[in-house]
Amino acid sequence: xxxxxxxxxxxxxxxxxxxxxxxxxxxxxxxxxxxxxxxxxxxxxxxxxxxxxxxxxxxxxxxxxxxxxxxxxxxxxxxxxxxxxxxxxxxxxxxxxxxxxxxxxxxxxxxxxxxxxxxxxxxxxxxxxxxxxxxxxxxxxxxxxxxxxxxxxxxxxxxxxxxxxxxxxxxxx
Numbered sequence: 001x002x003x004x005x006x007x008x009x010x011x012x013x014x015x016x017x018x019x020x021x022x023x024x025x026x027x028x029x030x031x032x033x034x035x036x037x038x039x040x041x042x043x044x045x046x047x048x049x050x051x052x053x054x055x056x057x058x059x060x061x062x063x064x065x066x067x068x069x070x071x072x073x074x075x076x077x078x079x080x081x082x083x084x085x086x087x088x089x090x091x092x093x094x095x096x097x098x099x100x101x102x103x104x105x106x107x108x109x110x111x112x113x114x115x116x117x118x119x120x121x122x123x124x125x126x127x128x129x130x131x132x133x134x135x136x137x138x139x140x141x142x143x144x145x146x147x148x149x150x151x152x153x154x155x156x157x158x159x160x161x162x163x164x165x166x167x168x169x170x171x172x173x
Contacts, residue, residue: 004121005168010046010053013167015125017046020079025088028057029118030068030075033111036118038101039065040092043157044077046127046164053164055127058137058157064096069160072131074117079125087122115165124170129162 020026021044029038039059046055055077059066069075080088087105094101102109108121112128119126137156142148 004171005126006171008167008169010127010164010167012169013046013125015079017044020125021045024079024082025085025092026057027078027080027088027091027120027123028059028065028069028075029078029109029120030065030072031118032116033109033118035068036102036109037065037068037096038078038091038107038120039063039096040088049161049163050132052132054132055129055162055164056159057162058159060155060157062155066158069131069158074112074115074128074130074165075160075162076112076117076119077127077129078120078123080120080122081124084122112166112168117166119168123168126166126168127162127164128166128168130165131160132163133161135159 022042025040025042027038028041031037041057044057059069090105091101109118110121111118115128117128136158139148
């Protein structure tokens with residue numbers, strides 16, 4: 001593991017998930033050292049599922065990262081300090097199909113020696129997840145009809161549930 005990070009237990013995460021995901025955003029990263037992609041996400045959660053620490057993320061099928069998540073066994077959710085907001089904006093508005101996002105964003109992918117999952121050196125907190133479940137969002141199950149407004153193109157997300165197999169926290173400088 002990179003010496004700038006330490007492993008912590010999921011129960012030791014101090015972040016508020018409503019703020020970390022919904023306001024500060026996260027980067028979902030999947031793939032291999034040869035080829036990977038990442039995307040900014042502001043929808044997700046973490047908690048406990050099936051007696052395991054778990055994290056959830058949602059990806060629309062037309063996103064380039066979707067292809068990587070479909071093939072992945074492991075992936076990471078990367079959280080950054082406020083100074084990276086423009087980087088997160090770039091990663092959420094540009095496609096890795098059309099540009100070299102890691103290069104343009106100035107991010108450095110590292111590989112976790114235990115799982116092989118990639119994560120970013122510049123992140124302050126990383127959740128490394130092993131995919132344990134997925135499900136396509138089904139609009140027939142919306143109990144609140146206003147949710148449909150999020151899908152004018154009917155491009156419903158796929159939800160991924162991952163067992164959190166490692167938490168990496170950046171050490172203080």
